[in-house]
Amino acid sequence: MTAYTRSNAWNSNGTFDNQDLYWYAKGVGVMQSRTLDDPNSWWFFAAIHGEYVSGTESGYPGWAYIPPAPSVPTSPLPSSDVLKQYWNQCQHQSWYFLPWHRGYLIALELQLREAIVSLGGPQSWSLPYWNYLGPGNEYHIPPAFTEQTLPDGEDNPLFVTARFGPKSDGNIYVEIPPVNQDCLTNDVYTGSSPNTPRPGFGGPETDFWHGGGQSGNLENNPHNQVHVDVGGDAPGNGIGGLMSDPGLAALDPIFYLHHCNIDRLWAVWNANGNKNPTSARWLKGPAATGNREFVMPKPGSTAWVFTPQEVDAMSKVDYTYEGLSADIDTTDVLSPVQKRLARFGINHAEVTTMASDTNKPDSELLGAHDHTLTIGSAGVRAAVKLNPAVKNTLLKTLASAAVDQAPDRTYLQLENVRGKRDANKLIVYVNGKLAGSIALFGLRRASLKEGEHGGSGLDLELDITEIIDALHLEQGLGADSLDVRIQPDKSITNGEEISVGRIGVYRESSS
Ligand SMILES: [Cu+2]
Incomplete structure (x- = not known):
């Protein structure tokens, strides 16, 4: 075709x-x-994605306040039926x-x-x-x-x-x-x-x-x-x-x-x-x-x-x-699972596919920091306590890594993150190691109380499998908590601090 x-x-x-x-x-x-109410227009197409044409907010980012170019129209509106059928999808x-x-x-x-x-x-x-x-x-x-x-x-x-x-x-x-x-x-x-x-x-x-x-x-x-x-x-x-x-x-x-x-x-x-x-x-x-x-x-x-x-x-x-x-990956390139097992000293040549048939791996909360954190320009630091029983489950899979058995993966999630500005990123470190950076696209809208999900914010996830693997291999993952540091990429003005409701760490069994 x-x-x-x-x-x-x-x-x-x-x-x-x-x-x-x-x-x-x-x-x-x-x-x-073409005009805003014409379904074949540039403006109508942008509104299909999402729009602030005539919302309750005044000022930017209302479409009437966008500095040209382009000159963005806010009228004529399509009929309310057409609007409900197509816009904000x-x-x-x-x-x-x-x-x-x-x-x-x-x-x-x-x-x-x-x-x-x-x-x-x-x-x-x-x-x-x-x-x-x-x-x-x-x-x-x-x-x-x-x-x-x-x-x-x-x-x-x-x-x-x-x-x-x-x-x-x-x-x-x-x-x-x-x-x-x-x-x-x-x-x-x-x-x-x-x-x-x-x-x-x-x-x-x-x-x-x-x-x-x-x-x-x-x-x-x-x-x-x-x-x-x-x-x-x-x-x-x-x-x-x-x-x-x-x-x-x-x-x-x-x-x-x-x-x-x-x-x-x-x-x-x-x-x-x-x-x-x-x-x-x-x-x-x-x-x-x-x-x-x-x-x-x-x-x-x-x-x-x-x-x-x-x-x-x-x-x-x-x-x-x-x-x-x-x-596309060719056969002479190591698969992600092969690379990971190689770090555990397992010969990747013997690893065949471990592709997911079920597509539904099992996951579980490994630890959490439950108090709201407020992030200003200086960043913030928190200890995420690990649940001993769940940590033991994870440790067992790390210790028994084998050709046909990849250890659990681990994820860190910043939950109910709220703020006013999308154009920033949070850089996250776990026990001093860089876990990654998360961009806040959609944060402002997801934080609005009158928004669709009551302003519950964004849940931002980083894969920390490599860090946990390294901690395990270097020092045995003995501590009962992880040291998490969050640093904003750009400075944050007073009154525009970002809040994080909870930090969750999860283990996920390999499929
Ligand atoms: Cu996009």
């Missing part, structure tokens, strides 16, 4: 010599010339994150291709992807996005004022590290224990879910990191960049190239032999259990209703990615 190829945006140095980018700009221009912190965004990209690509062909552009045009983890300069935004004008002198529809970068200086790039694609090493799409759900590679089991709670590994890094890096905020803690907030992000044309790369990484993960959920609840989507359906406007304003199972494999969609096969 492959008819189209989505190519690397850095081809032809990411300039308008790259015809995919030139025609993308032209197509975006056509969609931007994006699935975040959910196992629907990947299939929903895949359908969203397919719908936007159809709209753009129609507009591009109407201008005399190529029939084969497809959305390019931005692989910020590619070689050389590719961690920078392709230059076509920062030019104010097109080669013909017209305004460049890809240019956006509210895009500030990781250092708030207008230099737009992705910070590597912490951005990585380590998420590809988790072979579980969604972990599932009733009391301690793990988000896995693809996100936790949810109903229709417009954000809040736990991000899956891919959503956490690179997805959330790239949003916050690209959007950033204005110097001196001013307004946030469009990409930093889910209710603004899809107004920035770089959004869709970022999401193409996320979609590509899902395809790579599947091509590496990892399996998507097989439960009807995932395959049929939230509409099957009486919740909202996933629906996109097709050109001409016909409604396309779709489910995850209609888009969950590259064989079911009409596009592929340039160079997809080059990204």
Whole structure:
């Protein structure tokens, strides 16, 4: 069914010599010339993801307060039926994150291709992807996005004022590290224990879910990191960049190239032999259990209703990615499990696959710090007490690591994290070792009391398996608590402190 190829945006140095980018700009221009209430417009598509068109809040990030370019309209509104059917659909912190965004990209690509062909552009045009983890300069935004004008002198529809970068200086790039694609090493799409759900590679089991709670590994890094890096905020803690907030992000044309790369990484993960959920609840989507359906406007304003199972494999969609096969693990590369067992002195040559048939590993709370922590510029430090019985279970699996028996994995989660600003990251250390960095994309909205989940905030997870392995191998994991230090990436103004309700540490049996 492959008819189209989505190519690397850095081809032809990411300039308008790259015809995919030139025609993308032209197509975006056509969609931007349409009105907000037109389901074929750029503005309507951004609102499908999320919007603050006429909310109760005044001031930024309300759409009326966005500094041009682009000049974002807030009227005319579609009818309330159309609005309820289409707007505010994006699935975040959910196992629907990947299939929903895949359908969203397919719908936007159809709209753009129609507009591009109407201008005399190529029939084969497809959305390019931005692989910020590619070689050389590719961690920078392709230059076509920062030019104010097109080669013909017209305004460049890809240019956006509210895009500030990781250092708030207008230099737009992705910070590597912490951005990585380590998420590809988790072979579980969604972990599932009733009391301690793990988000896995693809996100936790949810109903229709417009954000809040736990991000899956891919959503956490690179997805959330790239949003916050690209959007950033204005110097001196001013307004946030469009990409930093889910209710603004899809107004920035770089959004869709970022999401193409996320979609590509899902395809790579599947091509590496990892399996998507097989439960009807995932395959049929939230509409099957009486919740909202996933629906996109097709050109001409016909409604396309779709489910995850209609888009969950590259064989079911009409596009592929340039160079997809080059990204796939080959047999001479050690699998993540082989690498891990090698650290325990186990000969990886004997390790065959330990792929998950069940896709449902068992997990359990290993320890917690239960008091609310407040994070200002200086950061915070806490002792996470470990439950002796659960620690013993973990220690047994570490001691009996074998070819056919990978030890438990361990995760640290910052729970009910609340705050006012998305454009920041928390850097976490466990017993002095760097556990990783977590971007706060979606934090402001998830913290609003009047929001969908009562302002319960975000649950931010880091895989600390390697640290626990190292502690075990170096010194036997004797202590009854872990020393956790949390440091913000950017300074935090008084009154804008970030709170963490609980720190939880979990063990998860290897599938
Ligand atoms: Cu996104």
